[in-house]
Amino acid sequence: MIRIITTYGGLLLTAMGQTLLLALCGLFFACILGLIFGLLSVLKNRACNIISIIFVDAIRGVPMIVLAFYIYFGMPALFNGLMGYNAVTLTALQAGTICLSLNCGAYMAEIIRAGIQSVDKGQMEAARSLGLPYWKAMYRVVLPQAIRTMIPSIINQFIITLKDTSILSVIGFPELVNTAKNVVANSFKIFEVWTLVALMYLVVITVLSRVAKILERRLNRGRE
């Protein structure tokens, strides 16, 4: 165990950094996608709702590992077929970010939809009858209440996404699991390496959960 830490500790820490980088990039775009599609699904417009339903169903219906292979290998192949060799190439980080943000974005859209719909519709009606335009009523009245309900689910989704980065080891992104597999192959010390990896994830996710809890408490101030 000590030998593993001294020999490969630095390598695994760098990989943890890559995992966090990928998760952050993915989550950033997932929030944007989630907000867009979440709002599309609550709008009183049939076309918007259908676009959102198609997006959510398509992404939720495909396992992320398949999505990863498809985006990393399939998309460039498709474009290269049209435009010639090496016309479009994605780095593993770009493909990983797209994959995570699509996947997490679909779930976020559902969380946001559910959050908005959980706010009593009288709130919107009251805001509108006081003369607020739709978007202002949404932004000032409905969303602030909805976000409080959403926060626990969103945090949950963040943690799931952070762990889902491990799936992207299959496209060769040097995140923690991919690096750990290399370390196992080099050292042939399987239990030690995976114990170390488990502990690293545990520490990072526990810290993030604590921070999220504090944030949640802040947002909920004045509710009780």
Added chain:
Amino acid sequence: MKKLIALALALVLALSLVACGSTAPAADDAANSEATAAPDAAAEGDAAEGDATASDGKVWVIATDTVFKPFEYTDESGNFVGIDVDILAAIAEDQGFEYELKSLGWDGAIAACQSGQADGMIAGASITEDRIASGWTFSDGYYTATQTMTVAENSDIAGFEDLEGKTVAVKIGTQGASYAESLKDEYGFTIQSFEDSPTMYQAVLGGQCVACFEDTPIMQASIKDGGLALKVLENTANEGGDYGFAIFSENSQELLDMFNAGLANIKANGTYDEILAKYLG
């Protein structure tokens, strides 16, 4: 009251964690003691009977990978075949020992040997200093090959000098991966590790990586069999390395000795060359 419940919950959690922590080593101990008990019993039996062969009736459990073509893979008719599979069969026949081959996957095979669930592993594993330092013992090399760099057919990369700032693909745990690792600082390229050969080849075919590192004969066979639009750069070969049969526990030393003796025999009587010719053409 709330605090009491919280405290009780925390205590239960902590206890269960401790329990989990302690069962794992205990299970290991049990496995080890079983493993040590078996040869002892066999030795006693032998002493009583005065028999010369030590491992009468013992079935050795040998772990291997699931797909590592052409060392082990499932062929069109669903049979588990490959260089490792055939070599092991030939050696077992030569030495007269019984074995059970378990296709557990690369990580699974390593874990099985480390936990005592398997006596040895044959999975196209390279003999490296690092692995020996981790407590593994390897047989004599049963397969030697050089590793070379392979690029797309229409690529203008001609050698390592052209790799500056580029990304190359390797397969986790192979000699090719070690070879690329040894070159990356000198030539300034990055390495991306994939889990199997098809994915690695696809990365080069699709242009995500500019080159891959693979055993020369395997690469040539794959290009031929799969009609891949790749070319091997012959001038990039290294000196080559050995693949070995590996054991983790010293209780398997006897198996390792039989493997080495059998390997020498099948090399001498030509079976070995036949097996290689069968898979590498």
